[in-house]
Amino acid sequence: MFLSDDPDLEKQLQQFINKEGIKHVHIGIDNPAGPKGWNIAKEAEVTAVFYKNNKVVANHAVGNGGLSAQTVEAIIADLSKLK
Numbered sequence: 001m002f003l004s005d006d007p008d009l010e011k012q013l014q015q016f017i018n019k020e021g022i023k024h025v026h027i028g029i030d031n032p033a034g035p036k037g038w039n040i041a042k043e044a045e046v047t048a049v050f051y052k053n054n055k056v057v058a059n060h061a062v063g064n065g066g067l068s069a070q071t072v073e074a075i076i077a078d079l080s081k082l083k
Helices: 009-020 069-082
Strands: 044-052 055-063
Antiparallel strands (some): 044 055
16 A cells, blocks of 8 residues: 555556566555554554455554664564465
């Protein structure tokens, strides 16, 4: 989910998806506040939300400059919750 009010973002994302051959990934665009009820942290630079059967199983909010190798490992580890 990309949170932006940039009118060109959809076109840019489609070009990126095509260039990188991305498949089987849900990508969406919403307003900067995020979807209602998701409570996206405004100060987060990156938020990773994993859900299974319409239930959130992991949520990681990372502040500006906080996307360290350790944080990425924690996010990747939570992918196992999707099995």
